[in-house]
Amino acid sequence: MKPAAFAYLAPTTLAEALEMIDRIGDDGKILAGGQSLVPAMNFRLARPGTLVDINGVAGLSGISGDSARGISIGALTRHAAFHTPPFSGPLADLLAKVVRNIAHYPIRQRGTFGGSLSHADPASEWCLVTATLGATLHIASLTGTREVAAADFFRGTFTTALQPSEILVRIDLPPLGAGxxxxxxxxxxxxxxxxxxxxxxxxxxxxxxxxxxxxxxxxxxxxxxxxxxxxxxxxxxxxxxxxxxxxxxxxxxxxxxxxxxxxxxxxxxxxxxxxxxxxxxxxxx
Amino acid sequence: MTWIGRSLPRLEDPSLLKGHGTYVADHADGALHVAFARSPLAAGEILGIELPEIAPGGGQVFTAADLHGVGVIRPVLNRPDYRAVGQPALAAGRVVFPGQAVAVAVARTAAEAEDLAEQVFIDIEPQDPILTFDAALAEGARAVHPEAPENVLVEGNLKTKGFDEAVAQAAVVIELDLRSRRQSAVPMETRGGVASYDRATGRVTLVASVQMPHMLRTGLADVVGMAESDLRVIAPDVGGGFGQKMSLFPEYVVLVWLARKLRTKVAWIEDRRENFLASAHSRDQAFFVRGAFSAEGRLLALDANLKSNVGAFSCYPVTCGVEPLMAFGELPGPYVVPEYRGRSRGVTTNTCMMAPYRGVARPMLTFTMERLMEKAAKALGLDAVEIRRRNLITSFPHRSPTGVVYDEGSYLQAMEAAVAHVDVPAFRARQARARTEGRYLGLGVSVFSERTGYGTPVYAQRGMGIVPGYESVDLAMDPSGNVEVRIGSSPHGQGLKTALAQLVADEIGVVPDRVRVIAGDTDATPYGWGTFASRSMVIAGGATKFAAEAAADKLKAIAAKMMEVEVGAVVLDEGYARVPGTNKATPIPDLARAAHHQSQRFGLEAGIRTSGFYDPGGTFSNACHICEVEVDIETGGVKILRFVVVEDAGVLINPMIVDGQIAGGVAQGIGNALYEELIYDEDGNLLTTSLADYLPPTALEVPDLEILHMETISPESVTKAKGVGEGGTIGAPAAVLNAVADALAPFGVEIDEMPATPQKIRLAIRNMAIRNTRAPADV
CATH class of the missing domain: 3.30.390.50 (CO dehydrogenase flavoprotein, C-terminal domain)
Incomplete structure (x- = not known):
């Protein structure tokens, strides 16, 4: 159970990462938490020619905002960041409730919010959260950043609106305040x-x-x-x-x-x- | 002071817990890596094998055509109904199950070996696979093997004289049609082997994750065609076996052949997918049973038609008879069964080979007998505990209709203790209250016997060509007073080294951590049968006791001469030879040193070297499990709320280890009852090839256990200990499933299959709700 041979790149900036995936095209795959991709590679179900590891890219993780104004989540934010509600209010409480259902503790330490959405497993809790609450997804490429509604993002099992040259960088969840x-x-x-x-x-x-x-x-x-x-x-x-x-x-x-x-x-x-x-x-x- | 009976922390644990254990993969340094190309189809003729083009230095690929002089694995059972089937190391001419090894790739790294293996193209003319016993037994079914035209590899038949009369007298006859789905033992560590060729001696050392190193050496030497002395088999730390690692597998034959062929070191570490596909499966059984009862609820006769899907081959050395014949022979379990008619068939199919898995047939036969008692009680208007009271074996020795002799046990007492501990009336009150809130609680009882520690007589009776059972032990005390115990058993996680050290400590008067038990190396241990069938504590323990007694005698003789007293006056205790009533005492290390270095003084053979041998007839341990569940009737989900075990395993050498065996066994039994199922699709593709699809319970699904002990002393065990390795797995499924059935009693749902998955439970509730107008309307 060893992956097929692949090249490995580790950019440190978003610009560098975007340049790499633009150059590599279809044959590349972005490595975030790796909790789905790496097992798939070990089973040789996924055979990317090049892995672009974005874990070293600065500025892709973190949570800001609050329940009343909405929450902005960096794509590289680990699931475990929601183990305790990041803010007060219904939206943050909901995320803290949902996260406990995502796989197991060690997986939640590595798996990422943006990775879950990009992978688009039909049983992903974060996909459900974003689809139901009407999240806006911010997607970067060399040509700039575009916004896509969650409703338009998920296209089917493991299929999304992401192009090979694009990286999901941020997710905005709309407010869910008092009441x-x-x-x-x-x-x-x-x-x-x-x-x-x-x-x-x-x-x-x-x-x-x-x-x-x-x-x-x-x-x-x-x-x-x-x-x-x-x-x-x-x-x-x-x-x-x-x-x-x-x-x-x-x-x-x-x-x-x-x-x-x-x-x-x-x-x-x-x-x-x-x-x-x-x-x-x-x-x- | 005695060490027996103390929950001594396991001597094995510090290294294992600190990550200092060495498993087979830790022995792979410097080896070439091996990967197998496996059949993608369940059945077909091999038309050709296309091998990849390989650049020089890029590795090698071999097929059956290369294995000159290598024989087939063909275990023997001396019964007229047994059809011996040979298993080739690599498939030759045809494939008979999906995942069968067809070619082997060798390369510098595991990834490169996998690269080569996946480029092997196996051209197969497919045949319709035969996957189930129904398909295999159908009129005109294709023969999976020409040696067995009826697709039956082994068949047991028996009818006692008074059977017909007993059935005719019955007040009620209860029918059961039960099914156990195919399951895997799922050891945490998969199989694996590292074979290295020694150019100096021409010997091969195989380090492998196995339970029976001596047996493996015999089997390998026979199949590969080499002298046993040219082969050394080592079982290092082994991450779980549960029976799956008992058998001689083709992969090990190939490894030894490769090491000799390439005169080098080769390593194969099985991946999880291969382990599910091609190691061994178990528990694929269907039991159709009728129980004839008197009006008072006494079982008069048992009529059983048992089928076991044994897969494509017969496992070496215990053969494919292991499940069907144990089911046949031990179906009565802890109950008095005056008359019996049984037919049990081992049916061959195009599926992975069946091999022993903790409990072997008894989880299913216990499920059967315990459902039978529950249903009979209901039919006769009796309490389910009361009907068991009327049928449990209470006089010993007891001889079953199949000839099995039960030694002293406490079937009835263990059940009474468990029932009292649980407080059934209080539960019934809670259950009634819960039902008014739309919550469904259930209580399930399971009483069973566990045949353990049996020697050659039992295996010989089965007609096994290779008759295992005895154990030999070599014991030596070194000049510093430390003890080495070399055993033929091969513990792999059971804590046997600690328990044996406790036994030796009591005999010789040293502390247990001065006793080193050496196991799992054919160069360093006497020929023995490894660890399986709940045997090691009883048999290796008995042999160890004999060896230690002999060593104690010699130490006393030396001490008597040194202290100038009669031998009979010497006792060994807490590191000293003492003469009670005097102040005479000699440290045991001084005796050891004298035995080696002053031997001329004693007129005895120098040193302290003894041996022990034990080949017992076997002893039954027994237990009662009681489980409480809550069933979510809307989802079919089952939550286990409470689990009580009253176990009688005789004298407990180390109670903590016994409790650990029970806990692990119950966890696997819960998996068998509710979660685990290997599923082939109709084309013979195995759909459950990862731990995301095949679902053993985790710590979150297994409750804390309440374990109580009883102690029945049997003359069949010299240490007074009974085996306890499998009981948890044997008893738990019936307790869980009876509890589910009890919870769902208001719906009239029958639980006739394990695992009882949420889907099956929910669909059964819905079907009954549709059929039964009296069921609650909210379903």
């Missing part, structure tokens, strides 16, 4: 395994009525999905179990769920309803 309640529920075979289904939601409830809603699911299709129609349905509804069950049923009807050895389509669709109901109930509690 919002959040919920997250994930079901996996063992603690830390890939989600068989998970749901993330944020609700703003006034006097028992849902005023605003965000709802997304992961691990059930080829990418994290924000459920806009279900969100629209939720708004104006009473925040109780019947509403949540109806929302879950809507989602179950609208998603063509994926299958694998741990969850066939029937079971996964069934789980999908359960995780949505549980996440919504938590957000409303």
């Amino acid at each position: 919002w309640g959040t919920g997250f529920y994930e079901f996996s075979r063992r603690k830390g395994d890939f989600a068989l289904a998970m749901a993330l939601t944020a609700l703003r409830i006034e006097g028992g009525t849902i005023r605003e809603a965000r709802l997304g699911v992961g691990g059930v299709a080829d990418r994290a999905l924000r459920l806009a129609k279900t969100e629209a349905f939720l708004v104006g509804q009473p925040a109780h179990a019947e509403t949540f069950a109806a929302a879950a049923a809507m989602a179950q009807d609208s998603i063509d769920v994926s299958e694998d050895i741990h969850a066939g389509a029937d079971y996964r669709r069934d789980l999908l309803g359960t995780v949505i109901r549980r996440a919504l109930a938590e957000a409303a509690a």
